[in-house]
Amino acid sequence: MKQSLFESRHQADWQTFSALLDALARGKADRQQCKLFAHDYRRLCQQLALAQARGYSSHLIEQLQQLAMRGHQQFYRHRSPLGAQLIGFLLGGFPRLVRAEWRYVLAASLLFFGSLLGMGALVYAFPELIYSLVDPEQVASMERMYDPDASRLGRFAERGSGDDWVMFGYYIMNNIGIAFQTFASGLLFGLGSLFFLLFNGLMIGAVAGHLTQIGYGATFWSFVVGHGAFELTAIALAGGAGLKLGWALLAPGRLTRGDALRLAAARSVRLIGGVIVFLLMAAFIEAYWSSMTLASPTLKYLVGGGLWLLVLAYLLLAGRGTHAPD
């Protein structure tokens, strides 16, 4: 068949298909029109293959290729309901993923919590050690924040009452930023994640040890115990995700480094999805519960302990059922 005959025979189909694609791209196509989409798209692909095999001119082939490309974009678009997916992920997918990646999570947790506790104990035993890590001005401001006489606790304590909103915003910005950095820098062969895990562990440990040592322990621990359950776990998880990226580059196994990285990234970014949820909850607790001075320290310890148990139980036990929650 000559090209002009082919063109004149199918031109009308191509024009309707193109109009449908326009409507789809603007999100204004109605159901009835789309019923034949798959059929039309397959027919177009067949016509493109025919045109190529018959050596028709570049212009026709390019035109069909563009149509096929646009059809492909619409056909393979993901339109799954995000809400249901998210709930399924939180109910079962996330803890299962954390357990499946337990090696990286364990390594990151050991690095982070190990350096935190170790540094805490060291600073508690040798108080002057804190000045080799944190500069004196910061130490002084930390001491002001957790002064047992203050009416509100935590960062922004000096701003006085009322602005829980400011704190909420600040915590989100700051903490999620740190978690994202810890994850992303894992791409540098895992070195960045290592650095951020150790650095944050050492800093938090040093401050905790110092404040306990000078007798501000009650205010400090009762402040951090609640949101710490979510915040510290989230940083360890983000570090684990980053280490997974780095490890894929260091030891790609039988895959090429590029493929290994892509597979690892697809899984670790889901970990980060869970980390974001954790950090949102941490910011909420930190702004609205931890900073309250009304609740007694005992109550805060109880609630905090409960939250730690909750987080651990969630990560270890949730999603073990035989039925996937849907």
Added chain:
Amino acid sequence: MPSSITTPPAVPHPVLDTRYQVETPEGIDLLLRPAGLVPRALAFAIDLTIRGLLLLVLFIVLGLLGQFGMGLATVLLFLVTWWYMVLFEVFNQGRTPGKQLLGLRVIHDDGTPVGWAASLTRNLLRFVDILPFGYTLGILSCLNHPAFKRLGDLAAGTLVVYRDLPIARPVLPQAESLRAPFALSFSEQRAFQGFAERADSLSSARRAELAAILAEPLQVPAEQAEQQINGIARGLLGST
């Protein structure tokens, strides 16, 4: 789901330019045109400006609301810093406003539209592309990769490609339909038709020069070669 391990694209005939071929499940090849460093940097600069202006306006307006406004502004600052790119790419067919202005689009390696996971990955890993300063790693990776990928694109398996512009129908030069004096292969057929379709964009001297190359195999004098080629192209196209 896009297949996570993509086989290297099958290359039926090597391409001279930077086009990137993807074979679809329907058994056809999509030709994508990856965008290079300069348009991508421009698109990023535009997005950066838009974000800057947006934040400026937000802080001025919300600043009037006092403490509550400042809190809200911080949350929005977070959204704009980390989610601007992701939300636009997922909800606006892979295009942030900057990319849209420059006619660019983000897609998966296999040509499918970009989804949440890939978009989040490529934009979170931007943090590494920025290192050590001014996108150094990203630029080096982009210049070094045949499809101009930065590190985030490598990990997420995404590509930034040019949007296809609608092509105008070329007008073939007037000539009488002729049959080729010898059997033509498909690529030769396409070469004849390509010459006729591109006649408008070539100067007459260049057309004559190109056509003269074929004067001998077509067994015509050099000055008639162009007319002869146009005739054969007409003949290949056929009458309607």
